[in-house]
Amino acid sequence: MTTLTKTTESPKASEIEREWWVIDAEGLVLGRMATEAARLLRGKHKPFFSPHLDCGDHVIVINAGKVVLTSDKAERKRIWRHSGFPGGIKSRTYAEQLSLKPEEAVRGTIKGMLPKNRLGSQMLTKLKVYASAEHPHEAQQPKPLSLDHAKARGEKDASGSTGAEISRVSEASEVSQ
Numbered sequence: 001m002t003t004l005t006k007t008t009e010s011p012k013a014s015e016i017e018r019e020w021w022v023i024d025a026e027g028l029v030l031g032r033m034a035t036e037a038a039r040l041l042r043g044k045h046k047p048f049f050s051p052h053l054d055c056g057d058h059v060i061v062i063n064a065g066k067v068v069l070t071s072d073k074a075e076r077k078r079i080w081r082h083s084g085f086p087g088g089i090k091s092r093t094y095a096e097q098l099s100l101k102p103e104e105a106v107r108g109t110i111k112g113m114l115p116k117n118r119l120g121s122q123m124l125t126k127l128k129v130y131a132s133a134e135h136p137h138e139a140q141q142p143k144p145l146s147l148d149h150a151k152a153r154g155e156k157d158a159s160g161s162t163g164a165e166i167s168r169v170s171e172a173s174e175v176s177q
Helices: 028-041 094-099 102-111 117-124 164-177
Strands: 020-024 058-062 079-082 089-095 127-129
Touching: 020 028, 020 102, 028 058, 028 094, 079 094, 089 094, 094 102, 102 117, 102 127
Parallel strands: 020 058, 058 127
Antiparallel strands: 079 089
16 A cells, blocks of 8 residues: 655755845834834745744845834833843833934844744844945845835825825826816
């Protein structure tokens, strides 16, 4: 009697091909942008995703200082850190952190969405965050990632108008014809 067995193929670390992505964070909501960056770092967008392997891509985040928080979270939400000594707890608001070290605010948000083990630390090494639009990774030819769903409401696009204004203009041109 013969039996058929099915096996699941798991990619080897040497078989994984990594791409480079660049995310322009200007006008994007911090949490929505961070979830997409964490998804790319973990490799969940690939068909051979394995939770026990680092199969993710490299992610470059530029314009980290121009990221947006919804509602009044910039003033209300706090970032906590502890020195390890008694009484060594310190906190800052997101607004203070974005003005002092915007790279660390974005990096900390993305870090919180990765696994809390050695694998997550390895994934975090593939994240590069810069406060300005310049980055030294042009040689890797990163692909731009468009995150239209992560734009803050009321933010203007490249043409200088908001999404609501664009829809009103297109409706008015349809009515006039």
